Amino acid sequence: MNFDDYRGIWIYIEVKDGQIAPVSLELLGAGRMLADKRKTELAGVLIGSGVKTLAPILFQYGADVVYVYDDPIFEHYRTEPYMRALLDCCHKHKPEVILYGATPSGKDLASAIATDLPTGLTADTTILDIEEDTGLLLASRPAFGGNIMATILCKKYRPQMATVRPKVMKSLPPDPSRTGRVIEEHIELHEEEMRTKVLQIVRETAKKVRIDEADIVVAGGKGMGSKEGFQLIHQLAEVLGGAVGASRDVVEAGWIDHHHQVGQTGVTVTPKIYFAIGISGAIQHVVGMQNSELIIAINKDPNAPIFQSCHYGIVGDAFEIVPLLIERLKEEIPKIKAAADVKEEIRHA
């Protein structure tokens, strides 16, 4: 394997319902930094049906090149056709690095590609860097349930690959004047040869606020005592118009389903306000919320590690503090709403 043949940083661009997934734009931001350090090009690999028109957006967010595989066979994500397209692209153009969002489909695709090429794959990366002279990718991730951080290298194989946690990297502000090269690719695939078929897609978003999209997340931990005690978390979330989060213990105890779990094995959230109530603050939890704008912790134990990871803390009993807070919020929030309405009326007058 001649490493000099492998050039460029690639981002696998994930498309959902005709839209580029936010994580792909974040990765273009991270990839731009790596490509500049290596003085090489940043490319997006865009696979889908009717996706060619999305290429200009990728240029605005930092890509120099976009490889496009546009075919009805790619309408829904399936491992087999997507893998064949990306492998085709790899064999033709030989990248030095490929990054994928650590999403269900990104992880699925990356695992298949890594096995086939073969090459190394680092999962759920949270810190990325590259050695300018050797091109060695330094992919760091929380390991052993978030107890430690580890830097993983792939010295003997190219391309180097990593999946990257959503909401960790920052996308660049879009630059409408940026353009690049679109390279249209084609691969011969036939539907009748495909071994899987997507029969239906069911979206469940309408039911509740998605925890990773909420502006306010109220998360509770084992300190809430019981499933009944945990209801206080729901009450506070309701008053604030926020989503409910939970620590792993709480999910494992069955107080709430695991869609609400925040942390290394759950969801990463970056809300404007994050409440950690009765949560001790194990690293496995903290890695999933530490980038929140404002973190408020309430815990009985003054030595709980969560107080190291918050902006403001109250040492006290949640069952005394939270009801008081709910009561005061119920008084104050309507006043803010009323003031905003008045402003709105003045503007329209």
Next chain:
Amino acid sequence: MLHIVACIKQVPDTKIIKMNPKTNTMDRASAPAILNPYDAHAVEEAVRLKKKYGGIVSVLTMGPPPAVKAIKKCIELGADEGYMISDRAFAGADTLATSYALTKALEKIAKQRPIDLIICGKMTIDGDTGQVGPGIARRLNIPPLTGVNKVVELNKEKGYAIVHRKLEDGYEVVKSQLPCLFTVEKDINDISFAPLPNMIKAARYQPTIWTADDLEDVDRKQLGLKGSPTIVSKVWAPPKPEGGKILTGTKEEQVNELLSIILEKKELFS
């Protein structure tokens, strides 16, 4: 007869493991070895499918000799047969080398009894990657169905499975040819209590154990540390955050101060 193989792993319970702060290594003695929680759901699902459609459930693991305990746990859950590959040659394997060794074992199991379905947990709690299952599927050239949280139908005669795959905001219904491989989410089932006869069987059960030499057509360069493209170059403790401001005063004063901090972000409430 339907043959389902669940791939499982014994892991340290990372929730309670302690780190040696000087060396940044895990103090393995501080944490009990358990059956990876996701794998318990994989075995449970295999057993449920066996109950519904008939057939046989085998479990496969790679690990050091004490990992027999994890196989016994699977027998308690209702698995019929257990296989373990254990050899120093497998040590230090990353996900690529792990999927290679497990695939070689699966090929050997399939020679004795053809496999219709492989079920893996979504990921392990010590590796946290979720890469081994899809890797096995790729090596065996069968479709991987990751994140399965419901099996709608399994039809051996007509050779297909219909499942729900979890998405970030819902699920998709997918039909796949058999044989195929599922990785399963925790919400696919609730673990049943082991009935007494299973416990008795498990206590006496001895799995089939193979070394690298027992497997066929093995390229030793692809095993263990040698066969692993990724290496851990350094580990460190995550940086300690500086800590927040602890509010003081009476409860009412603390709550009032907190209230004004929250309401500063008034755009969230208007």
